[in-house]
Amino acid sequence: MPPIVSDSYKEKKKREILSSALVCFAKKGFQVATIDDIVEHSGISKGAIYNYFKSKDEIYLELMATDTEESFELLTKDLSTYKCAMEKIHYLFDVYLSFNVLEEETHSKIIVHNEFKLYAARNQEIMEKLTARRHHYLIQLFVEIIKEGQESGEFKHQLKPETTANLFWSMIDGVTIQSIYNDYPYKEVLNEMKQLFLEKVKA
Amino acid sequence: MPPIVSDSYKEKKKREILSSALVCFAKKGFQVATIDDIVEHSGISKGAIYNYFKSKDEIYLELMATDTEESFELLTKDLSTYKCAMEKIHYLFDVYLSFNVLEEETHSKIIVHNEFKLYAARNQEIMEKLTARRHHYLIQLFVEIIKEGQESGEFKHQLKPETTANLFWSMIDGVTIQSIYNDYPYKEVLNEMKQLFLEKVKA
Amino acid sequence: MPPIVSDSYKEKKKREILSSALVCFAKKGFQVATIDDIVEHSGISKGAIYNYFKSKDEIYLELMATDTEESFELLTKDLSTYKCAMEKIHYLFDVYLSFNVLEEETHSKIIVHNEFKLYAARNQEIMEKLTARRHHYLIQLFVEIIKEGQESGEFKHQLKPETTANLFWSMIDGVTIQSIYNDYPYKEVLNEMKQLFLEKVKA
Amino acid sequence: MPPIVSDSYKEKKKREILSSALVCFAKKGFQVATIDDIVEHSGISKGAIYNYFKSKDEIYLELMATDTEESFELLTKDLSTYKCAMEKIHYLFDVYLSFNVLEEETHSKIIVHNEFKLYAARNQEIMEKLTARRHHYLIQLFVEIIKEGQESGEFKHQLKPETTANLFWSMIDGVTIQSIYNDYPYKEVLNEMKQLFLEKVKA
DNA sequence: TATGAATGAGATTTCATTCAT
DNA sequence: TATGAATGAAATCTCATTCAT
Numbered sequence: 001m002p003p004i005v006s007d008s009y010k011e012k013k014k015r016e017i018l019s020s021a022l023v024c025f026a027k028k029g030f031q032v033a034t035i036d037d038i039v040e041h042s043g044i045s046k047g048a049i050y051n052y053f054k055s056k057d058e059i060y061l062e063l064m065a066t067d068t069e070e071s072f073e074l075l076t077k078d079l080s081t082y083k084c085a086m087e088k089i090h091y092l093f094d095v096y097l098s099f100n101v102l103e104e105e106t107h108s109k110i111i112v113h114n115e116f117k118l119y120a121a122r123n124q125e126i127m128e129k130l131t132a133r134r135h136h137y138l139i140q141l142f143v144e145i146i147k148e149g150q151e152s153g154e155f156k157h158q159l160k161p162e163t164t165a166n167l168f169w170s171m172i173d174g175v176t177i178q179s180i181y182n183d184y185p186y187k188e189v190l191n192e193m194k195q196l197f198l199e200k201v202k203a
Numbered sequence: 204m205p206p207i208v209s210d211s212y213k214e215k216k217k218r219e220i221l222s223s224a225l226v227c228f229a230k231k232g233f234q235v236a237t238i239d240d241i242v243e244h245s246g247i248s249k250g251a252i253y254n255y256f257k258s259k260d261e262i263y264l265e266l267m268a269t270d271t272e273e274s275f276e277l278l279t280k281d282l283s284t285y286k287c288a289m290e291k292i293h294y295l296f297d298v299y300l301s302f303n304v305l306e307e308e309t310h311s312k313i314i315v316h317n318e319f320k321l322y323a324a325r326n327q328e329i330m331e332k333l334t335a336r337r338h339h340y341l342i343q344l345f346v347e348i349i350k351e352g353q354e355s356g357e358f359k360h361q362l363k364p365e366t367t368a369n370l371f372w373s374m375i376d377g378v379t380i381q382s383i384y385n386d387y388p389y390k391e392v393l394n395e396m397k398q399l400f401l402e403k404v405k406a
Numbered sequence: 407m408p409p410i411v412s413d414s415y416k417e418k419k420k421r422e423i424l425s426s427a428l429v430c431f432a433k434k435g436f437q438v439a440t441i442d443d444i445v446e447h448s449g450i451s452k453g454a455i456y457n458y459f460k461s462k463d464e465i466y467l468e469l470m471a472t473d474t475e476e477s478f479e480l481l482t483k484d485l486s487t488y489k490c491a492m493e494k495i496h497y498l499f500d501v502y503l504s505f506n507v508l509e510e511e512t513h514s515k516i517i518v519h520n521e522f523k524l525y526a527a528r529n530q531e532i533m534e535k536l537t538a539r540r541h542h543y544l545i546q547l548f549v550e551i552i553k554e555g556q557e558s559g560e561f562k563h564q565l566k567p568e569t570t571a572n573l574f575w576s577m578i579d580g581v582t583i584q585s586i587y588n589d590y591p592y593k594e595v596l597n598e599m600k601q602l603f604l605e606k607v608k609a
Numbered sequence: 610m611p612p613i614v615s616d617s618y619k620e621k622k623k624r625e626i627l628s629s630a631l632v633c634f635a636k637k638g639f640q641v642a643t644i645d646d647i648v649e650h651s652g653i654s655k656g657a658i659y660n661y662f663k664s665k666d667e668i669y670l671e672l673m674a675t676d677t678e679e680s681f682e683l684l685t686k687d688l689s690t691y692k693c694a695m696e697k698i699h700y701l702f703d704v705y706l707s708f709n710v711l712e713e714e715t716h717s718k719i720i721v722h723n724e725f726k727l728y729a730a731r732n733q734e735i736m737e738k739l740t741a742r743r744h745h746y747l748i749q750l751f752v753e754i755i756k757e758g759q760e761s762g763e764f765k766h767q768l769k770p771e772t773t774a775n776l777f778w779s780m781i782d783g784v785t786i787q788s789i790y791n792d793y794p795y796k797e798v799l800n801e802m803k804q805l806f807l808e809k810v811k812a
Numbered sequence: 813t814a815t816g817a818a819t820g821a822g823a824t825t826t827c828a829t830t831c832a833t
Numbered sequence: 834t835a836t837g838a839a840t841g842a843a844a845t846c847t848c849a850t851t852c853a854t
Contacts, residue, residue, distance in 0.1 A: 027325075028325065029234075029322075029325060031234030031235065032234065034847085034848060034849080035848075035849060035850085036848075044814090045815045046814095046816060046817095046849095046850085047814055047852085048813075048814050048815075050849090050851080051813065051814075055849075056849065056850090111324050111325070115321055117380065117383060118317055118318055119232075120383075121310075122230070122232060122314065127383075127384070127385060128385060130384070131385045131386070134384060162388075163391050163392060164395075166387065167392050167395050167396065169381065170378045170396070171374060171377050172377070173376075173377045173380055173381055174372075174377025174378070174380075175373045175377070177317070177377075178372065178373045178376055180320060180321075180323075180324040181330070181333070181334045182330060182331060182334045183334070184369065185365075185366060185369060189369045189370050192366060192367075192370050193370065193373070196399055197399075200399055208833090208838070216838090237822085237823065238824065238825085239822095239823085248839060248840050248841065249824095249825085249841065250826085250827080250839060250840050251838070251839050251840070253825065254838065254839075258824080258825080259823095259824070259825090411816080411817070411854090415817095416817090419817090434731065435640070435727070437638070437640030437641065438640065440844065440845085441844080441846085442843095450818085451818060451819050451820065452819080452820065452845095453817090453819050453820065453846095453847085453848080454817070454818050454819070456845095456846065456847075457816095457817065461845080461846080462844095462846090513730075517727055517730050517731065520723065520726075520727055520786070521727055523723075524724055524727065525638075526789075527716075527720050527789040528636075528638060533789070533790070533791060537791045540790060568794075569794060569798060569801060570801075572787070572793065572794060572797075572798045573802065575783075576780070576783035576802070577779070577783050577802075578783070579783045579786055579787055580779035580780050580781070580784070580786075581779045581783070583726065583782055583783075583786060584778065584779045586726060586727075586730040586736070587736070587739070587740045587743060588740045589740065590775065591771075591775060595775045595776050595779050598772060598773075598776050599776065599780075602805055602809055603805075643826085643827060643828080644827075644829085645827075648837090653835090654835055654836045655828095655829085655837060656830085656831085656834085656835055656836050656837065657834075657835050657836075659828095659829070659830080660835075664828075664829080665827095665829090
């Protein structure tokens with residue numbers, strides 16, 4: 001007997017649930033947001049949610065899993081259109097410079113993204129996955145650009161690609177998390193960082 | 204008749220509870236850690252805890268309140284022994300460079316400190332307090348040093364003290380939070396930042 | 407998709423809980439009776455009870471709300487079958503004369519009904535509702551009868567309907583609450599009251 | 610070794626506690642009022658209270674015990690100054706007519722007095738004591754007056770003294786408890802009762 | 813597959829009572 | 834005797850999860 005509903009239907013439903021869950025977790029935090037909050041926000045019944053996910057925890061883990069991927073997609077989307085490494089670095093900074101951290105949605109995303117990290121930080125198994133993913137996606141992405149720049153002669157040769165990648169992401173993480181403070185001059189600080197960073201890398 | 208126990212006894216007891224609570228919150232997170240965890244860790248009875256704090260939330264808030272102050276104390280402890288602004292900046296970086304982020308306790312503190320921020324981020328009133336405290340303690344501290352350096356001619360005159368202070372703390376925050384990832388080269392990245400930063404500020 | 411259970415099912419369930427709660431409150435008093443008592447008596451789980459009522463207090467308030475209405479229903483049930491006012495007064499007394507105050511259930515109801523009043527007496531808002539309800543139902547009911555009797559010439563014209571109504575209910579309340587004493591001659595006293603009252607009103 | 614504090618001191622202390630407890634119970638009800646409320650109101654420490662009373666329940670029971678006695682004292686105070694039975698009945702009604710039920714203190718006393726009854730009503734042993742006390746003090750008091758009036762020819766001979774006594778107290782109880790309703794015409798109703806009652810008894 | 817009523821473990825909090833000082 | 838900090842049993846309420854329909 002063929003499945004009564006198509007896989008694509010199921011996929012769509014899952015994404016619906018995840019998207020509502022993200023909103024709820026962003027608003028209240030994972031622990032405080034309840035399944036009923038998700039029910040209310042998504043309009044999908046409790047039973048249905050449990051048909052798609054074994055537990056509240058699983059919803060959270062799935063969201064965490066997609067978190068890095070989404071960042072990655074966002075970052076790589078137009079990256080290939082830039083030809084030289086320096087432009088790529090510019091582009092990466094500009095992606096973050098374009099964030100409006102005062103916007104409700106951005107603000108929420110930053111909070112929930114950091115909550116993911118803290119949640120993982122207390123759970124060795126999840127932390128390992130998250131670390132691996134970060135390496136695979138974010139660090140590698142940057143390492144490639146550094147290497148490309150070094151080969152093209154744009155960047156200093158003594159730069160350690162991995163350290164530089166970590167430096168970049170640490171700075172980004174720094175401004176991002178500080179942006180939750182009221183009146184934090186996000187753009188100003190990030191621009192300083194950009195300038196600092198570019199001077200550091202350019203040959 | 205004199206009071207049964209002295210105020211200092213009560214103060215000590217309160218600190219005992221707070222210190223146990225901090226450990227528990229660090230280990231499991233505020234939501235997951237229970238009053239029973241604190242009872243078990245502190246050896247103080249549930250009722251006694253509620254004699255000192257009205258609610259679990261109040262314990263958390265009190266911990267948050269002391270969080271910045273403790274950092275501030277740590278940072279200002281030896282700061283006055285340094286005579287020139289440049290040395291002071293060195294010192295501030297070195298305080299963070301001396302952190303052993305692999306140590307259980309440091310790791311926990313970093314996590315719980317960031318959890319404080321996220322908790323506050325969802326609560327306008329608390330966020331305002333936290334922002335004010337950050338300004339009063341951390342930003343001002345750094346602004347003074349920058350100004351001092353500018354007056355003594357050690358630092359560039361075109362530096363905007365406040366932006367520079369924000370830059371510093373954003374970088375510190377960035378490495379700190381990234382340190383929760385396994386195998387993160389905390390010291391290496393922080394050293395790069397220090398170097399970058401010093402070059403930026405020095406006249 | 408139709409609702410899982412009908413509204414009448416939910417109504418029935420609610421009444422089940424209320425009825426169990428009434429028994430428990432009657433047996434032990436509102437403060438002493440616990441939700442677990444209601445769970446045990448009703449066989450309905452704690453969670454289910456909280457699905458129907460927000461709090462123990464709400465259960466109590468709902469019971470209070472229905473208390474007067476039930477009395478009113480009991481009293482008005484056959485009242486219309488009596489044609490003249492005098493017969494109606496007779497009927498009202500007889501309703502109370504038919505109470506067997508030695509019976510466990512009646513005894514409990516009297517206690518819980520009076521507990522309602524005391525509870526309300528400490529809460530201005532609830533008291534106002536209770537007072538309004540008493541006026542609307544019990545006092546008006548009696549006032550109508552008095553007026554009817556005055557118009558038909560059965561009753562004295564100088565009777566003040568409202569005062570007379572209050573007199574009636576005060577006497578009823580008096581015997582009722584005294585009935586909780588062991589060996590109180592409930593019927594005898596109430597019969598005296600009836601006789602006294604009838605003489606007073608009849609033209 | 611002689612007692613360090615005199616018996617009269619202890620007696621005074623006990624009365625202090627009881628008087629504070631009465632206020633607290635009146636304000637909040639026995640179950641809701643806490644020992645800490647009594648501590649706060651009396652200014653006597655928790656430990657001291659437990660030196661004088663074994664439990665919160667015991668405080669309550671002692672208050673109940675004095676409740677009837679106090680009424681009795683109030684009623685008998687000037688009763689002997691009246692020579693004829695009819696005047697005595699007048700006096701008894703007038704005592705209650707002189708109550709200002711709108712006054713905070715009177716209101717509270719009525720509530721707590723009725724709470725005593727309900728509390729007792731759920732406890733056979735206490736109920737027996739209360740019933741006995743009522744008989745001994747209140748009913749007997751009235752029975753004597755009725756008999757006196759019958760002997761002097763003031764009252765009807767066919768009155769059953771005990772029933773008449775019960776009738777009197779039931780009416781008093783009725784107006785008293787109804788007085789907790791807002792805008793209850795206490796004096797008006799009680800005056801009607803007095804008139805009714807006097808007509809009933811007088812020869 | 814969808815629904816939402818039911819479940820009950822487990823959390824927070826209260827407060828009568830004890831007891832060291 | 835007086836004090837009030839400490840205790841812990843027991844209460845209320847929440848909410849992730851199950852399951853009959």
